Structure formats: C-alpha cells, structure tokens
Amino acid sequence: MNRSVVIQELETKAKRKIVISDIHGNLDLYLKLLDQISYKPNEDCLILLGDLIEKGKRNLDTLHYIMHQVQNEDVHCIMGNCDFIAKNVLYSYRLDFLKHVLGFRKESLIHEMTRKLNFEITHNSNMANVCQILRKHYLKELCFLNDLPHVLEDEDHIYVHAGIESNENFGTDFKQVMTHPFFLETNVIFKKNVVVGHMPVTEYCTHIASFDPIYDAKHNIYSIDGGNMVKYGGQLNALIFEDNTVKMDRCDFLQERKVVHDVKYHTQIPFFITFNHGNIQILEQHSIQSKVYCPYNNRTFWVENEFVTKDMKAYDYTNYEIPLKKGDTVKEVFAYQDKVQIKKNGILGWTYRSNLE
Incomplete structure (x- = not known):
C-alpha cells in the first residue's frame, strides 16, 4: 500500500x-x-x-x-x-483490527453495507470473505473513499x-x-x-x-x-x-429550553475536564457526589456521580454556571439531579432545572 x-x-x-x-x-x-x-x-x-x-x-x-x-x-x-476503513476493506488490511473496531462501533459504514446484503458481522466472521463480498457489491463507494x-x-x-x-x-x-x-x-x-x-x-x-x-x-x-x-x-x-x-x-439537534429566571454571574474559577486528560482519582465516594482529584488540571473537586465513568474519568464535566437572562434560549445537553448541563451560543455550562421552563 x-x-x-x-x-x-x-x-x-x-x-x-x-x-x-x-x-x-x-x-x-x-x-x-x-x-x-x-x-x-x-x-x-x-x-x-x-x-x-x-x-x-x-x-x-x-x-x-x-x-x-x-x-x-x-x-x-x-x-x-x-x-480509512474503506482501505481496510479494499486491501484486506489489518483485518483483525477491523473486526475489533466493528465489534464496539455498531454505527459503521461496514455494518450498514452488510445489513443491506442481509448478513451481520460477528466474532466468528471470516473478515477476508466479508471484504471480498463488500468489494463485489460496493466497489464504487469504497474506491471513492480510498481515492x-x-x-x-x-x-x-x-x-x-x-x-x-x-x-x-x-x-x-x-x-x-x-x-x-x-x-x-x-x-x-x-x-x-x-x-x-x-x-x-x-x-x-x-x-x-x-x-x-x-x-x-x-x-x-x-x-x-x-x-x-x-x-x-x-x-x-x-x-x-x-x-x-x-x-x-x-x-445541532439538542432540545431548546427557555430560561424563566435571571441567573447572575457568580465569581468563580471555572474549569473543564476534557476526554483526553479526564483521568481522576476518587478520594471520597458518596451516594450523590464524589470527591476526586484530576492530575492534569491539578484540581480537587466534588463531582456528581453521573460524570464519573467506570474507567475513572470525569470528562466533559464543567463547574461553570452560565449567566442567563429570563427569555434566553439555551440547549439542553444532559440533565442530572437538580441541574442541567446546557449550551449557550456554543459555550458549555450548567444551571438549575428550576431556571428552565
């Protein structure tokens, strides 16, 4: 190749x-x-x-x-x-890796192609045969991506x-x-x-x-x-x-929500936990929140348990309470406990449920 x-x-x-x-x-x-x-x-x-x-x-x-x-x-x-997945199929390239990816990525071009041909890829599938069938029926599509x-x-x-x-x-x-x-x-x-x-x-x-x-x-x-x-x-x-x-x-397709109360800006030091640097250490764990430490941000903070993943991350968590005005329209991202993670003009933050219609 x-x-x-x-x-x-x-x-x-x-x-x-x-x-x-x-x-x-x-x-x-x-x-x-x-x-x-x-x-x-x-x-x-x-x-x-x-x-x-x-x-x-x-x-x-x-x-x-x-x-x-x-x-x-x-x-x-x-x-x-x-x-690049088209190259995997066209050249029968790294087929074990391709099967592994398709095992956890259920929304894939390759799965859609095989379903159109009335078969599914499983852990027992012979990927060389699968690729041969896909090349026969979808060569134009695969070549478009490859080229x-x-x-x-x-x-x-x-x-x-x-x-x-x-x-x-x-x-x-x-x-x-x-x-x-x-x-x-x-x-x-x-x-x-x-x-x-x-x-x-x-x-x-x-x-x-x-x-x-x-x-x-x-x-x-x-x-x-x-x-x-x-x-x-x-x-x-x-x-x-x-x-x-x-x-x-x-x-985006996020649900729009109307703001029913003014929310003034609170003096705070906002921080955001990313996916790539979202590793945390749990210091205390309770039923609603956990006290955690994020080495990358060098922050210790309390976080709602809905944001703590099984692989010990707290990614996409933000402590930023967005200032709002009554009548504003925001996008709902994720509702948890008495709060809602929201997006306003592309910016991520949170507010209390009671502030939204």
Missing part, C-alpha cells in the same frame, strides 16, 4: 468557500447546516475535511449524498482517519484532516496528516492558514468549554471540529471564507 501523502491543488472560482469537518454519517445534521448557511450549489465552494462516515446512523446515505455532490457541484473532500486526497491547498489555505508537520514537509506517511495529535499545540508558525478538524475543539479547553471553531493567530491555524457524534453537546461547524472576512455557523 502506498502510504505517501496525497496533496491536491484546490481550484475554484467561487467567492464563498465553506469548510465543514467530521460529519460522521450524520446526514440530517449536515443537510440542516447546509440549509442554515444558505449553501448554493455551484456558486459556493464546499470543502469537507474528512471523517465523512462512522459513528452516525446514516453512513451509507451520507456517503452517497456526498459522492453525488462531488460529481455535480463544487465540492471537494479529503480523507479522515475514519474514512480521496489527504491535503488540499490553495493560495491562502491548507486543508487537512488532523494536521501537517511543517511548511516544507506536510508528512511522509498519510497517518501523520490524518491522526496528528493536538495540532493546536504545535510550535510551528505556518505561512498559510491551516484548517483542520479531527480533534474536538473542547479538548483544548481547560477553563470554559466552547464548541465553536478556534483560531490561533500566532500559528495560523483554524481548528473547527465541534464534536458532532462524539460529544453530548457536540455540534457541526461551518467555517466560511468570503472576500476578506471569516464567519462561522453551528448546528
């Missing part, structure tokens, strides 16, 4: 370039976002930063829809690490799923550009703006968590993955370049 990084030049005459990342088989939300931003086929240029599939409930439908867009509109895609470039580049921007190594060398292996960890923490100053997805932006938050795109002006990086299909409060983000302006829009 050729593992070199495939770079393509992006050619478009569109005035508006729209970048969306990590759709993850969530076709309904993708269509809602396109409608929300008034996407105009063949007037706008649409750039999809990979992870088109996996984790959502409509992976095959999403793939077919995007394939149609690429064929008929000014739409350009790059490969994400989740899209996606890893990097798109134009005069002002570099578009890649996870990150690049440097200005001179984007990467010597495609795994580098599809799985680059914590790209926003790089020390490299890029000559062009680099636009990436892959890592939910909340993973870079330690105080107040926001799901909106992050722009690092020092290093010229836009990170835009809103955690769609990965986070309870996740959203699908669109980054829009038009003339000399940059705008964003967001979309």
